[in-house]
Amino acid sequence: MNMKSSITKNSLRFLAAFVSVAGGCFNLLEAQRLSDTERDILTLQDLRSLGEGRLLSYLANSDANLRYRAAMACANLQDSISLPHLLRSLRDSTPKVREAAAFALGQLRHASSQDSILAVDSLIAGFRVENDPSVQARILEAMGRIGDEQALDAVTEFPDSLVGAVKAEQAMSIGRFALRGIKNERSMWFCFDLLGDQNPEVRWGALFALWRTAPHGLIDVEISKRRDDLVKLAADPSPDVRMNLVTLLGRSKSRDLVDVLRALERRERQKGDWRVQVQIVRSLAMLVLTNQDLAGDFLEYLNSENDHVKIASLVALAGLPRQTIQSSKDSTRVRQTLLRLADTKSPKAELVRGEAFVSLARIFPDDFNKKNFINEKDLSVREKTKVLEGLSLIPTAKSMVVVLRHLESDSIRIAMAAWDFIRRFLTPSTISRMRSGDPDLLEIRSMLYSKTLNSLKRGDMAITNLVANALGDTSFYGMLKTAGNEDSLISALSLSYDRLNSPDDNEAMQAVLVAMGRINDARFLPSLEKGLKDRDRSVADVAMASLRQITGKDTTAPVSTSSPPVHVDFDWETFESVKPGQTATLQTSKGTIRFQLLRDEAPFTVLSFVKLVKRRFFDGLSFHRVVPNFVVQGGDPRGDGWGGPGYAIRSEYSLQKYDRGSFGVASSGKDTEGCQFFITHLPTP
Template identity: 30%
Template sequence: MGTAPNQFAADSILRRIATAQDQRQTAVLRTYLQSPKSSYRRAAAMAFASVQDRAALPDLLSALSDADSQVRQATAYALGQTADSAAAPVLASQIATETDAQARRYQWEALGRCVGRTSLPLLLRVPPSTDTLQAVGQAWGLYRAGLRGVTSEAAVRRVVTLLAAAQPYGARLAAANALARTARLDLTQYEAPITAAATADARYPVRVAATTSLSKVKSTALPATLSGILRRDADYRVRVAALRAMNAGMYLPVKEAAWAALDDASNQVAVTAAEFFLTHATGETGKLFLDRANRLANWRVRSTLLAAALHHAAAEEKPGIRAVIEQRFSTATDVYEKSFLLKALGEDPAAYAFVEQATFAPNQVPVISTYGIEALVALRSRPDFPVAQQPLFVSTLEKALATNDVALIGTAATALREPKLEMRGAFRNTELLRQAQSRIALPRDIEAWQALQQALDFLANKTTPTPLPSAAAQHPIDWALVQTIPATQRAVVHTSRGDVVLRLRVEEAPGSVASFVQLVRQGFYANKNFHRVVPNFVAQGGCPRGDGWGGTDYTLRSEFADLRYGEGAVGLASAGKDTESCQWFITHAPTHHLDGRYTIFAQVERGMDVVHRLDIGDRISSVELL
């Protein structure tokens, strides 16, 4: 491995700019936007992508006409991150005169982040057909606008044009994701071009997003199309998308394909198939799913299918199925399997006492108690939850709030502000919430603190949210450590499925990488688990509790460099901007709705095959710096 120093090792000005970014010092960064050295102007412009201070808008708009194209590119990215509608007309004007193709591509995307409904036409001008980068930029702009719900029929027509096979890959990818991610679209009239992309595009990310888009098509041909994709596409991520695009209305014509998917070579597909049956099966007996579950080896697929058995069972079937699940819980040795079995019991109100006893058992491991309280909330949310048991649920929440467990506290607080549970009249012990809040360790448990405060605001019918406390213990960048990290630093994650090699992005995320390196050297990640794996999305680990509620006693500020969530991007989990800690996730495929919202601090270089096999409960034996 190379040991070339990173850009901060010999350049104190770049360290000052990064420190100003980390400390959100707009005034300092403004001065560097005027630097005679273009690399400093570019770094300062990029810093505003993380700072996101609208007070800097005039400075950034001025920098859009900088003599250096890379500065203009960085400025466009920062303007998009700031997402101020006042920037839209200036960006559109710059696009018309921009001489650098790459900078113009960034300006198109930034425009999509800034336009509103009235300024959306600025994004719809059709660029010359010979300028492929403009097509790519416009497609990303339309995607970014669509994510915010800013669209029109004309915009959708343009997006579909950009999905065509003749368009460059970047345009097709953005267009397919725009159709998949823009809410409340009816894409029925575009069934043919979307189906063509879903079934014939050469690149799997386009097929994934186009297949997802088919869920917005109403057609009698759709069940056969989705079943064909599920049976034939070679990429498991496309097969997952096909299952997720299926719904209850097409259950009968697709169920055989979904049934076969329970035996898919990819456990990710099998899990998604089980989730399909849990959510969408109609007219089936509980015994059908119970019998199939008992023949499955993978505990996660089996537990999900047991949940389907309980969910769809007739009244006379439920006691027997519930007994099977409770017996499996009693004999299972894996804490994650036990947790999923409690989750399955969340399908039957008659299991309430069993789940509560397991949740609050003395010295219960956090993972099981976390899944348990979530199952109890799910039970209370069911329409068949007995009215006579509702006071019992209030006492359960009080019991959770009286503990010192952040997951129990945070989940109970979240339930209190769920409108459909109507807890304003039922729960009156607000002092218990305040006492729980006083026990919260900040900034480590900011998520639980926030849930408690939101519950207090909700119960008081307060319309103005109480602001979060200042995170005084945020972690400054350790520059002495950063300067020792090579630009090409690698780390290997040793897992129970095999090794995954990461390249750390120290030049784009120095504070995050320094924290990660420090934790690695302390052995922090040894014997942790992947506690969250969402098929065709992420595998997430690094939680000291093993349930997603754990962290360090400090938080990091977000670092949003010009990086995108493609396959194998490694990001820091957070409870919102500037709350990152020790948990991280690896993406299975492009997930561009995360761009600019979660810090990317590394990229998988080798071992993506391992990442695709990871499942909940798989172990991180250690992480080693190479």
């Protein structure tokens, strides 16, 4: 789901803010009424139903708007049965219907190879006679999603006279092919030639396609051949161009890439853009592995005034081999900087400090241990979770015991972190020693058992998910079983499943069902049979697989062949009260965010959002997740990424793109959207 937003400069820089939402006035007197047919199309879309052919018949309706809506509904159904009807719509007299048909063809799933060939051939033929730029762009997008290598060749053969937006989509299409592992030298040369285009969207689209195609020897050769041109491109006025250029450098082994990187760094020192600097840091992390002289470059970014840049630098450092930094000539200065950042105590520095803990533990573990951060008074919850992460990077018995003691922390988030990180200590050799009754580890094994049992009894879905994942590791469960703890663990895992409910707990339910199958004990059969009848098909499918593991029998019959939505809401009165151009406003501690509700593009997502706003559901919530150069995410009543509104809605697919500042609803998989939302930092193809 996508909404357009207008974002103040500061709102993208904050790390956590409390939110109140005002959705504006929803005036029933000004409502735009839907016809009965429009309601029927939207209903079929949400139910994922062809309506015994009604939806397909609407593709031939005399009203172009209804044909368009029907094609978009087919895009959301993704049912290959609609293929021949969509191919006819690709020749519709109305451009927006042809655009929707092309989009729907790109969304088809589970089509046979013959149907896929037919769809791609029709898209190619359609492009060659198409004059509307919007339709041309959508055909290129669809080809990138479902085409083969012959289709990739066709994309590069289309005429050079395409308008800028279509040419940009031509480059993006090549990137989509590359994402599916379809690439060739011809498409790489084509993208390099696009770097001289006057349209910045074409230039950054070509760079996007190239770094999606990399690593590749031809790309390395071309970077060397075109070094001077790329050095000039490093000064491109478009930050999107510069970001994608430096991302490409990070995936290359060209001997000349450092010259281009230095040109980019000079440009950013003169007129820096934090988004480009974040990408420079991420590329440095890949390049320093083969060029230790670049290690000192991190210092500049660790000392940045922008927290996004600092955090990205710290995360990049934490992912490097310890020896890479310790053996560099700048090791001492990096160490001093990490110590300073780890010692900086301030609510505003909380996120930076947390990542500094992890980097320090990773690269300079002795310094981390000497600081004894875990016993520091007034550590915030977030800081303590990062200390635990740091300890998990130091594989000693002392570190393991500290993390172990936090498995039952009063704070759900700290307990979650401890369960996340305890498994790093449980190497095959450690588990083997525990199973054999090693006296040095008997107390730790006993603690693990009691904390596993108590954590399952706690009844928190996120912790249950993490514990179930641990028990699903048969070596972990086997270690506890050898201590005679089998019966109590079987009982606790069964009871934990009984406390979970769809849809908010689906991920935990699936983790428990998977663990049951791997443990392979017949006492789980009642729970698995219950899961087999769950209304959510994803839960039932996992239960079916686990039942098969235990019984060796095919249990397909009881599972519903369709997946009816767990939540439907056809409140047309509220939906129709959302006016065209309706906006909503988020008031945060760092500024105001205004965004437009795209009712026609994401009807049921907008309806759900509006009704949550009316309940004041979002008031006082925080942005719990910030990923530089990706998204900020909020709307979670738990504040840890696991919360929901008590229901899940269908995923909705539309023609709207995720540009910088787009507002969308987060999901953990198809048809799992709820209340959590995100705002993009960058265009996200």
